[in-house]
Amino acid sequence: MAEQLLGHVKSIEEFLQQTSSMAPDMQEKVAANQMEQLLHKLSLINDLTTEQATTLSAALKGPCWTATHRSTWVEAVSNKIAHKGRSNGRKPTQSLLHFGAFLTPTDVAVLAGHGNLCVKLETMVTRRLSIGLTNPSEQTVGHVIATGMHHGIACTPEDSFNLVQEFKRLLKNKRKSAPSFTEHVQSYPSDPRQLPTKIFDFAYSSEEPVQQDQAQLPASSASGQVVLRRSSKVVRDTLQGRPAHVPTNAFAPDAAKTMLSMMTTLMNMQSGMQQGTRQGSGLQNLRIFGPNGSSGSQASRSPGMLQHEDAFQSPPRTSAGMPAASPQQQQQLSPLQQQQQLSPHVQQLSPEQQAQQQQQQQQQQLQQQLQQLQLALPSGQQSPSLSRTSPTFQTHLPSMDDNDVMGEVEKSSQLVTEALENKKMENKKKPDQIAPEWVWQVPVEGFRKARKAGTTMVDLAKLGRRSYVSLNGLANVLKELKALDRLPDASSRASIKRAREDDCKVNTALGPTFSSLSIHIEELDGRTGTASIREHKLPFICLPAVLSHAIATSDGFREFFLDRLRACPNGPTSPWKMIVYADEITPGNALKPLNSRKIHAFYVSFAEMGAELSSESMWFTVLAARSELVNKMEGGFSELFKLFMEKLFEGPFNLKTGCMLDFGQGKQHLFFASPAIFVADESCIKFAWDLKGASGSVCCLFCSNVVSQNNRLDVHDATNTLVTIAETDNSKWRARGDQVLWASHDRLETIAGRGSKTELQRLQQAMGINHNYKGLLGSRLLAPSSTTMYDWMHCYLVNGLLQLELGLLMPLLYAAGHSVKEILTFFSSFEWPHGLRPHKREVLKIFEKKTAPGDFKCSASQGLSIYPLLRLFVLLHANSLTGAAVRMACDSFLKLCLVLDSLLEGNKGKAISPQELRSRIVAHSQAFLKVHSEDSVIPTFHYSLHLPGMLHQHQRLVSCFCHERKHKQIKAIANNLHKVTKTFEFTVMEDVLGRSFLSLQEYEFWTKPSVTKAKPASEELVAELVASFGLPQAMGSLAGLVADFQPGQTCEQGDTVVLGEVVAEVWLHVQLANGEVHSLVSVWEPLGQNRFNVREQPTWIATNTIDKAVLHRRCNGEALIVP
Structure with missing residues (x-):
């Protein structure tokens, strides 16, 4: 790890020296970003030696590093070597003794209020994690609990132990999702404003801490009253003989009066009697063996030891030195404690007499408990009558002297030692050398033979019956089991879940693969009718970490990525073009009125991947959010998109400023990427940029004077500037660039703050843009005009121009004498190739019925199979068509086929000319208007005319065939999640990321047939x-x-x-x-x-x-x- 870190430093210095032409501010930004990455990688090293630390301290020699960089680096290395003695790389404990000063006024109000104890504990845990206090010392825990009690948590010293345990449990559960900071604070200052800047900004971004003069701190003695350990005298005796008491307003009902509690009490007392526990003195759970194999009590020790311990014990409770307990207090004491109070001379007996008397008292106490238990049993049932002195136990516990006891111990330990050695030797043997004890331990070949000999068709038919599994899924699982060397040891649902989490939640050199994105949603209280804002966490995938993990674990992807880097050089001045795709996915029933499983997904890839963009493996799912949550956000989908862009380039591992990718064998590359293309369908583009969309008066993002065909505002325009979406001459369009769109948003922002609501609505309609102060357009994180791309698949094949064209053409063919049967017979007579044969039946089914005018429906893949067949039919029957209308409709359809031919060629990675594509699209548009008129035009008619310009700008057109196939992954998972909970997105993303890693590990770059x-x-x-x-x-x-x-x-x-x-x-x-x-x-x-x-x-x-x-x-x- 240290060698890789040195290689990272060397690569950075070489890179910055080679890019001397880089702007100074950009060079400083890259160096600062790489310094943060180096510090993160340094924190991952657990076994740093002194020699390595010396080498690392002197590694920053290049002129690109400033004095601040070097001092920060040397300090970090020094701290690392100072704590290298800590095992497993665990961070040192943290000390905080002024927790009251770190609270906000809201926190203080919650702790002082009459709310539930759970809410108060959550408040303290959340505040601790926000300031990076994840590994507190025991003293700090006691101080935090004392601070909570000082601010209003009602708790007795006896109950404080259970409060501490619940507090630690909450801290452990929330620590996984806690923010990670590069700096680990060991000793916290008294003033939170002295914290590191990043920690303070994160913790107090929404509210400042209380003022120093208003901070309330508990008395120094208050922390000492908090019980932190089970061995404390305050709770030691009470925990021994009864279940733990749950404080007021706690989380579970008191079950002390139940049968389970009574039996638990009995077992605890019996265990205490076996160990001879001496109430109020001695060490807990210490057993001293007496003669004849019986285990003596703590009182059966030597008189010297007893005298030594009695010197440190408090005087015994007797009636002669202390007032007797009241009847109420006696009822709270155990029978043994009552007996001790009534026998003031028990401490004056010899040790042997004390032990004998105490044993008699414990036996009497046990008999009383047994009688109570027998009374609690239903009629007809008797409690067991066995005891330690019954013949049944005496046959298994023969009398032994001290030598026999030691001999038995040595003999038992020798047996265990020999068994452990034998197990180690058996594990070292090869699988074929192990004699199988049962059929599932047989090696692969033996397992297959046994399976063939013992498995029947009846056994195979039973598989998957208890829980539904599709036949294809069951067949794949059985094939994977055949390929394994042995069956997995664990098979429970929880074990599988843990294994999958470990597989996808990986901590790489570029950070963890999983992080979270915070959104704020508005929820309505059904009882009070009031709305409140709460925070919700969404799973977010760290793209640099995913790339790093994929390169490290997949040979195929690593070679492919290196090949693309050689073909497309990468650097700060030539970053790769990042492509962002977003869409809404509908699992389950698409016609369901309230589908709570609808989900928005964000995919990311790079334009430089070329033809491999058609592979689902090359698109990384980064974010998923249910539409139900998105609709509750104040800014809607546009706000979610903005938060997505912020998170995508947040932190030290920022692709804009470079991330060091390690390809092994000393190969490293500082990889840069920036957002260049946002591709989506019209609906997603509308909500992302807060547009009026296809239904608005101004329906195009790129044109300010193109209006809808429905309202015909161009007729009422005296200047003849406005045109409709049927206009094919792009010289008449008035383009809107990035600056114009941003200025439009600023204008709406001004009117929303000063003007009237009527004026704002009028301006929104005139611009075709909705005002959203939390939206993506106003953030300027993404250039709206220069990055947005219409998806040509949706323009033409998803309720697009092909369906429109065929819906108008088919009735004309019927009228010309070509019946449904004739067309279907013609289509059925062809033999389909191997790759398209599975789709033949579903395509032919579309033409079994007569198509109503304007009502032709088919999917995108079906449309790709239909248009070549229908084109051949039209060409063969062109001479028999006599009507002018049908001939012009056929001409328009044939020109549409030429457009689709060009788009499909480009989709396969072949170069297509923007000029040729424009001439074909314009030719089809004019032919369509000639036969079907402007009244049949839909908005995608105008959007398609922008495709050549997008091709010219980005050198390629991205289609969404691959994304629609990738949607099936999320649908398959979401369809089986019948309960929609807060962790819905996390469950989906864990499975999607696991499948992505698996597909990349099996990925093989297509190089030849x-x-x-x-x-x-x-x-x-x-x-x-x-x-x-x-x-x-x-x-x-x-x-x-x-x-x-x-x-x-x-x-x-x-x-x-x-x-x-x-x-x-x-x-x-x-x-x-x-x-x-x-x-x-x-x-x-x-x-x-x-x-x-x-x-x-x-x-x-x-x-x-x-x-x-x-x-x-x-x-x-x-x-x-x-x-």
């Missing part, structure tokens, strides 16, 4: 491969029917594929000895108009030259393909 379920090639095939590729490549070759030729695309035997201008049928796939994959295909002869002559002319091609697999239909030796 591969054969699925490959088997050794046959002799005939090997002979053919020798003739085509040579003997070295043919030997050891593999063959298969299915291969992936592009990321996420597969083809199998019988599929029709396109290779540039060539169309062929796939016969076989082989993987040669050098790893290259080739396909045996039969090239077809082109006949024109997507028709080909089917022939058998096999040839070998490189599988990576395949562009795509297409639908085809054969008839009379010819084939018709769907391009």
Whole structure:
């Protein structure tokens, strides 16, 4: 760890020396940020030696470090080496003896009020954690409890012990979610204003502490009255014979009168009698063995020892030196204590007589308790009649002298020692050397044999019946169990939960993976009808820590990340472009009126990842929040987005100022990233920027003069400046940049503070922006115009332009004589390729019924399969269409298909020209207006015209196909969380992050095609491969029917594929000895108009030259393909 820290320092100095052209303020900011990261990494080192500390102290030699940096660093290293003797790297205890000065006026009011004790304890615990007091000394605990009692907590000294225990329990539970500070304060000052700046700002951000002259501190003797240990005389005797008393207003009912309490009392007294506990004196639980194997009491010790102890004991209670107890006080005493008060001469007896008399008293007391217990039993039941002197016990406890006792002890200890040694030797053996005692301890092969021999179909059918598990999920679990070397030892729900928490909640060199985001929500009290604001914690994933952990644990992701860093250089002047995606997910029933499981999710990735952005593994889920909570925030979703952006770049591990990523083997890189793209659908963009949206008069974020088609404000504009969303000439648009949008918000802020409500509403409608002083727009954390991107998938394929186009085209085709049956028969006649075959049935089902005008519905993936089929149908029947309207509608649809072709090419990572995309979108828009008029236009018609400009600015268009697939992870978890509690988001995020780590660990960067379920090639095939590729490549070759030729695309035997201008049928796939994959295909002869002559002319091609697999239909030796 120390060597890695030295490497970090060296890398920072080399980096800053190479970037001498960096602005001085930026260089200072980077150096300060890296200093905080170094201090954090230093705090994680547990075994720092003196030599390493000396080397680290002198490590900051470069000119980039200031004198303040060096002094801070040397002090931190000195403190680290000073406390290196502490085991397990635990932080030293903290001392605070002026807790009253650290309270706020609100805290004082809560402690002095008549509220519940739980609330008061929570207040003190929260205040302690806010100032970083997580490891208090025992003296500090007593002082804090005494301070609470001084301010109004009613508690007797006897009850204070239980109060301390409850206080420690609350502190332990809340310590996990407590804020972590770089500086660990050991001795707190008397004035909280002398705390480190970061701790004070965090603890008192909302309210200042009480003034020093108003601080109330308990008397010095008050802390001594708080019972901190169970061995205290105040509670020692009371805890021995009865359950712990719960203070007033505590958390559980008093159960002292129940049967369980009475039996507990009996067992405690019996245990005390066995140990011979001497009330009020001696050491607790000390047993001294007497003659004949019986355990004597504490009174059976030597007279010398008794005299030595009696010298330190208080005088015994007798009637001769103290007044006798009243009848009420006698009722509160135990029978043994009453007997001691009535026998003033008991202390004057010899030690043997005292022991004998005390034993008789204890036996009488036990008999009384047994009689009480027998009276409490129902009729017909008798209490056990066994005792220590019964023959049953005497047969197991023979009489022994002292030598026999010691011999028995040595013999027993020797047996245990030999058993432990045997266990160690057995654990060192290999699994196949261990003789199985039961079937589940058999190694893998033996386990499989036993499973095959003993498992029946009936046993398999019973699996998963008691708790519902899908067949696919059950099959996957059984496969994972087969792959394990042994079955897990733990199987309980709690054990699985703990294991999953440990797997995802990791503390890395860049901080913990899990943190929390605080939001404030407004809740209405149903009884009083009053609203109150309370704080709520949401789980937040630290992106630098996740990247660090993924790079350390996944070889595939590490190599991929290094490859992208080489392809896209990274630095403070060229940070990677961070992409933020947000959307609302609806688990369960989407039509449910009140769905409390609706959840907003935020995903983050980087534009430099290229085509891998289509993989769900490359998108990191950072935040999740239920819509029910978001709607209760004053600023709504926009405020949540603002808090998300603040948290994303908060603290020392800030990607804007650089985070050191360690790739192992001495490779380190200072990684920079900044937000560049915010992609979402129209609804999310509307709520993020507080826009009026598609239903507003001004419905576009980027244009100030584009108005809705419904109100037609352009008709009433005397200056002819306003245009509708049907305008395709972008020269008539009046663009709104970042500065204009921020100025618009400032104007609304001014009117909201000074003007009338009517004037504010008028201005909001004119600007198309809602005023939200807590929103994202006013924070200026994200540039609204230059970062926002419309998702083209939602524009065209999710209730978008494709559904609009087909809803208007299909009725015209019906009117032209093409029936539903004809269209369905045409679609059904095609054979689908391997990758699309599972979707055939659901696509054909859409065309089984007649589509009403403007009512065509399909999903995005279905739309991608429909438009090529329908395009071929239109092209084949174009000459038979006589009506002008249907011909123009078909022309508009064909131009829409060209737009989708271009967008899909760009989605695969291929470069598309913004100019070509603009010409195709404009051509389709004009053709649509020509046939369907402006009345059919929807807002996405205008949004699509902004896509070419976004492509030109960001060099790529991000679609949300991947995100919709990733939503299924959250849906699968949320669908099975039937009880919505405060920890709902934490449960979801823990599972999502665990799945993300698992997928990254199994991640393999796609570099070349591969054969699925490959088997050794046959002799005939090997002979053919020798003739085509040579003997070295043919030997050891593999063959298969299915291969992936592009990321996420597969083809199998019988599929029709396109290779540039060539169309062929796939016969076989082989993987040669050098790893290259080739396909045996039969090239077809082109006949024109997507028709080909089917022939058998096999040839070998490189599988990576395949562009795509297409639908085809054969008839009379010819084939018709769907391009």
